[in-house]
Structure formats: C-alpha cells, structure tokens
Amino acid sequence: MLMVLSPAKKLDYDTPVRTTRRSLPVFPDDTRELVGVLQRLSAGDLAGLMSLSDALARLNAERYAAWVDAPDHQHARQAALAFNGDVYEGLRAAELSDAQLDWAQDRLAILSGLYGVLRPLDLIQPYRLEMGTRLRTARGATLYAFWGDRIAQELNRRLDALSGDRVLLNLASNEYFKSIDRKALRARVVECVFQDEKNGAWKVISFHAKRARGLMARHVIDHAIEAVEDLRGFEAEGYAYASEASSDDRLVFRRPA
Template structure:
C-alpha cells in the first residue's frame, strides 16, 4: 500500500538534518532525465515570464530563476536535502518526519510517495534541490501544453512498479486534486482510496483546508507508526481528535471527523 502526498511550497534548508539520516536519489533524476528536461525549459524563461507563468511576485520570481540556474543534474548532500525534511508546510508538520526512528523512516521510504511537478515522485529520503514548480503550471513542453501532458503515464507506471509485489495493490490518496490528477488512472493498476477530513462547524461537518492539509500528514504519520497494510487498518486513525465515521464513508472514501 502506498500513501500519496502533495509537496509544499515552503522549503526549509536551515534546520539541520541529523547526520545519521540516510539520503537517496530521486527516481526521475538523471543527467538526461525528466527533471533535467524541465529545468532546461525553465531556464529559457525570463524572470518576468516566470512571474507570469507561476503568478509570483518579482522577488519570488527572481529567487526561483536563481534556483533553476543553480540546479544540478546530480543531487548531493551539499546542494540538496531529504524531501521529508526540506518540505515545510501543514502536511509536513503533521507528518513530523524528524521524530521518526530509523526503522520508521525505512518504512516511510517504502510506503510514502510525494508527488512533485519537477521530480514526478519522491520518497521521503530522496534528495531535493530547492525549486518551485507546481503540478498545475501550464509549462509547454514537447509532450503538450502542461505538466500533466509532460508526465503522462510515467508517474502511474512508477507506482505500478512499486506495488508490483502486492497481491492487492492499493494507493491511499492524501494528495490534493491538483497533484493526484498527474496520476494516470487508466494506467494505474491499483485500487484508489481517498481520505476526507472534516471539522464540526456550527451545525455541520465541513472540510477546512488548513486542518485537512495537516490531517493528511497526520494520517501518513499514523500509517508509518502502525505499519498500516490495509485500508481497513486506517479506520483506527485517531490522532489529534479525529475518528472514523463509518456512516459517512464508503469503501473507496474514508471519512474522518472531529469536533474541536
């Protein structure tokens, strides 16, 4: 069973990563691989074009143009850091990879996948160089008008490879719609289970974006801590007051609710 997460816009390259944490190379990173191809396209853009393409301020545009220029086809501990430690946002606050033991990091490495506009798919310990490229970006390329066309079935094919040994392959989608859209459902050979997180507000339950993002990371964290192997096991998820609501759920849509 694989758990899919979205990346974060915010990055943390300041907080030290413990020296004993291992690092791995992203699957799609290679001198002539997909990530390098995208960087080459981005390097052709001026700061003004990047600002328009990604709806960024001039300062953020200049920062990312500098990142594209500095990006190397070979990630090392000197120019990159492990993805689960580099991404800094609500999801990753919930995941809290820094608190994992070595054994828990190993399990996360085998079961947690982070979707990325630049890297396609990352494992938690894959080295990540600073970048900004959201999956919904309309970056024209030789495959089509945007990143969905660029990645095509490659992400789904990679997930299939990761799940090949599973008798009943399952993908637990904890990613946003923007990112999960990059997974070609026709090519994916696994059952997909969605997770929904709702808060009680006045007179009904509703999805609150801030809380839902953190909850996605929390569920991935719970799965790591308990080595969750089936969707049924996820029904016991109970971090930070959430509980499984059987009546609101369906086999392919697990609903977790809480009153705060």
C-alpha cells in the first residue's frame, strides 16, 4: 500500500533536523524546466499567477532567482520535515525514528506542483507552486498538462516495489489528486474521508480533515499497516470508523461534537 499526501504552503527551514538521512527527487530535469519558466516571471507576474501578496511574490521571485540545481543540506531540507501545514502537524515527521522514516520512504508519496512526486527524505528547496496554478509551459497551459502521466507512472514504479495489496491510499486534496492520471495508474484507489458532527449533521471541515489526513498517515507508519482492512482501527483525536457510511474503497471516519 502506498499513501499520497498533498504538500503544504507553510514551510519550516529553521527547526533543527535530527536525521541525516536524505535523498534526491526523481524528476530533477522537469523541476529545472519549471524553475526556468518561473525565473522569467517578475514578482508582479507571480503575484497575479498565484494570488500572492506583494511580499510573498517578492519572496518567491527571490527563491527562484537563487535556485541551486544540485542542492545540499545547506540549501534544502527533507520534504516531510520542510512542509509544515495542517497535514504535517498531524504527521509529526520530526518525531519519527530513522527506521520509521526509512519505512515511510517507500510507502509515502507527497504530490507537488514543482517536484511532481516526492519521497519523505527527498531534499527540496523553499518554493511556492500549487498544483492548480495555470502556469503555461511548452507542454500546455496547466501543471496538470505539464506532468501528464509522469506522476502516475512513478507511483506505479513504487507500487511495483512493494509487497502486499496494490493499493493507493488517497490522503490528498482533490487539487493534488487530480495530478494522477487514473488511466495510467495501475492500482486500486482507496479514499479516507474525515467528518465532524456540526449542527446535527456530518460534515467535512477542511481544517480538521487536513490534520486528520496527516494523523492517518502517521497511524499507518506507526503500525506498519499494509492492508486496507487494518486502517479501520484508526481512532486518533476522537475519530472512529463509521461502517454504515463506508464502502470498500471509501472509508469514512467520524468524530462526534
């Protein structure tokens, strides 16, 4: 079983990193091509393209101008330790042992507009490029067109190397999961849905759902889960499996008010 997560806008390049384990992303040439396109844009262009404030646009223009083609640990950080949004607060990757990081390296994929797909220990430089950005390249008008079936084929390669169920566990947002060409993907897709009780109804509340996706990824790593049926034991922070709302490929977890 292979998990997929979305990245985060919020980054942490300041907190000391304990582990020395690191790897390099699998699509360096594609990333360099995108960086080349972004380097030709002004801060104003980036602000309009990504709906950024002037300060954030200048910051990202500076990031792309200073890009290093072969970064080391001084310029980059492991992806699972660099991303710092709601999902990653649930994942708490900095608390994982080296043995757990090694296990997750093979079983966790982070989708990325700039890098395509990342392993937890892949070194990444600070960036901002959401998958839904309509960035025109030689391959088309969007990042979905740019990546084509590359992401799906890389996930296939990683699934080929794993034993157990050939399952892709979708813990990503719709924006990022759309980057996977389902026709090219050779795997059963299982989705986890996290609902909270609000005003007497069950609702997906974005903030809570993002954190819960990270909590589920951490649960899988902590228990070295390989089979879909073992996911039903997830009970972090008050969530519990709701069999009456679930199906074989859509596992629903609910948390009462």
